[in-house]
Amino acid sequence: MPKVLNPILPGFNADPSILRVGSDYYIATSTFEWFPGVQIHHSRDLANWTLATRPLSRKSQLDMRGDPDSCGVWAPCLTHDGSKFYLVYTDVKRKDGSFKDAHNYIVTSETIEGPWSEPFYVNSSGFDPSLFHDEDGKKWFVNMLQDHRRRPRSFAGIRLQEWSEKEGKLVGPWKTIFFGTELDFVEGPHLYKRNGWYYLLTAEAGTGYGHAATLARSKDIWGPYEVHPKNPILSSAKAPLAPLQRAGHADIVESEDGKTYVVHLTGRPITQKRRCVLGRECAIQEAYWADDDWLYVKNGPVPSLTVELPAARDDTAYWAEQHYTFSASDGLHKDFQWLRTPEPERIFAVQDGALELTGRETTGSWFEQALVARRQTHFSYDAETLVHFSPLDERQFAGLIAYYCRYNFFYLTVTAHADGKRELLILASEASWPEGRLKFPIAEPVSIPQEGKVRLAISIRGKDLQFSYALEGAVELTKIGPVYDASILSDECGGHQVDGSFTGAFVGVAASDLNGLETKAKFDYFTYRPVRHESDRYEP
Structure with a gap:
């Protein structure tokens, strides 16, 4: 297969959430204070991407007037339940100091182009929400939980609760199912199910040069979750000379031919002061499921600058x-x-x-x-x-x-x-x-x-x-x-x-x-x- 140079989405395209529907791949990324909210790119081959839509385009969906710099739309999650698309997102009104004001919403659409629905308000207990569609039809909402009493960090784990689409709200009990690892700052959760296991992929260690992606699993969605034996599964923290730095906040997708890939944010520093002028970009890595039912990044955990993909990239437009x-x-x-x-x-x-x-x-x-x-x-x-x-x-x-x-x-x-x-x-x-x-x-x-x-x-x-x-x-x-x-x-x-x-x-x-x-x-x-x-x- 052709070798493609990372990142696949150059420039400010952070916190990727990837989805395949049939032969179509979609990546949703954070837009923070920039309007319209959320970028969704489309591809048929994982190598060549075009901007398909920015779905949060109405005042009723998103009003960020007064949101400080680097607040606004954080870490969207794009999913599909077999009949329509779901987009989960946070509008952050304050992030600095002891408190964070972070409000989570869901919008839906039958097509990626829209029209996207009016938002359902979900909660404000934390940020980086995602939605998991289980095999039995239940929908589960996870987000990082913040606790302003914690010092010096307010990251208090990953919260789980059922989402009732019929009632348009969270229902039943909620529980903190994962408290993170020693890397700390656990956030960016995504749930998956494979071979009877529930897998929880999270981001840890902040979004700087120590950033990482951690994987944990359990036979029960409520836990307890055991951590990957080679944690973290993706990080550049111990490879300061690697071309792709700040690697973390990842998501998993399987191709039509059964291959597994991980998309993640990354940064490419320049100057001796290691400044990422293009912001946090989106890269992709090949991964595989081993006999122990754990996911491993090929040649990981340090991300590779080049990756084999189903097609070559046409850089003419770039x-x-x-x-x-x-x-x-x-x-x-x-x-x-x-x-x-x-x-x-x-x-x-x-x-x-x-x-x-x-x-x-x-x-x-x-x-x-x-x-x-x-x-x-x-x-x-x-x-x-x-x-x-x-x-x-x-x-x-x-x-x-x-x-x-x-x-x-x-x-x-x-x-x-x-x-x-x-x-x-x-x-x-x-x-x-x-x-x-x-x-x-x-x-x-x-x-x-x-x-x-x-x-x-x-x-x-x-x-x-x-x-x-x-x-x-x-x-x-x-x-x-x-x-x-x-x-x-x-x-x-x-x-x-x-x-x-x-x-x-x-x-x-x-x-x-x-x-x-x-x-x-x-x-x-x-x-x-x-x-x-x-x-x-x-x-x-």
Whole structure:
């Protein structure tokens, strides 16, 4: 079989849940504060994947206004009971400090494309929920249980309870069926049944460089569960030089020909500071069931950079330039997302051949900011846009942004001085947690004519970021500002304590109007151009 290079879903695609229905494979991944919620990719061969849908697209299903960075939608679980799809997800409203507010829901659909149902509220006792359909027709809900009394960690085990679809709620007794191993931080549970055994796959040891996947089993769904003799079954913790790091949070699928595979999150660090600028990505490993009825990852537990799959991967689209234009008939391209709000009409519109942003709150607002962006999926790339914006003063700005979170972004703006004269100004916030301040001194602004469109561009080569611009009619780009450290657009610098940031770098366009006048900024196009560069350790 052909050898395929991991990850199979490059860029921010964390916490994978995999499912096969007939000849179709689906992977659901976390989207956190980015709307619409949950990415579901589709494949027929496990090697080539396309984005099929983002099912949480209505206010009634998901409203993340006020959700802090790296909160929102955590660890979805996608299953099928033979007649319809079930999607389980958490909306996290708070994660830092002694308490977590995490609300779990279920939506269903007869087809992967939808329409997806209104949500059933399930519980708020923890996060990372999943649903298991047993052979007798019963449905079981599991999630990690949190206990704010525990110090220093609130991870209190895996909770099990029956889900009654008829009543639309949990019924009967509940029990903590697994307390985890010495690796601690037990979360991300998935239940399976095989040869009379119930198998419980969990994530442990946090989501950083010690991350791992643990397998346990029992003859009774209520336990007790015995732990795999070679625990963990997947981890890079003891292999610091392995190309795939942070391996864990896994799920299992069997192919049509009976082979077993494990999908898992992973990270590919760059620089000596080991920063994962592409966030937590999705990789796949071949696995097998041994005579002892335990699952083993082939050549594991350290994940392999390459894996044999039923088909070769066609990387043509991956390396192709993506030139996005905007028409009302086509709407916003599916590569783009925005932050938190389920009312996108308040922050953007696609009309008259442009993407029109309505200036709202500041960059980094947890409520309503006009920022539309796509994932960074390559270590090196060029991006550009053409903007028409007429600001009145320094409190109105719009332009091109490389964004991780409210604490980490690089933003080339068209703005104005206090006297109303238009200028270009770079707003950079480099690893500014916990203050959330801009980097001072700010690079010198560049005066530009009061009228006319401006071409804005960004080049990233590994850790180096350089902005440039051109006035309307000019062909050549002119560099502006210093070379910035792009590697801070990473989980390791994401504005939380160690292992507390969960998303990935984006690049896109944004607009703010801090005067509250809702000034519009129009963008004629957006181009994302992957670049093969010597700094890219992991790409062919």
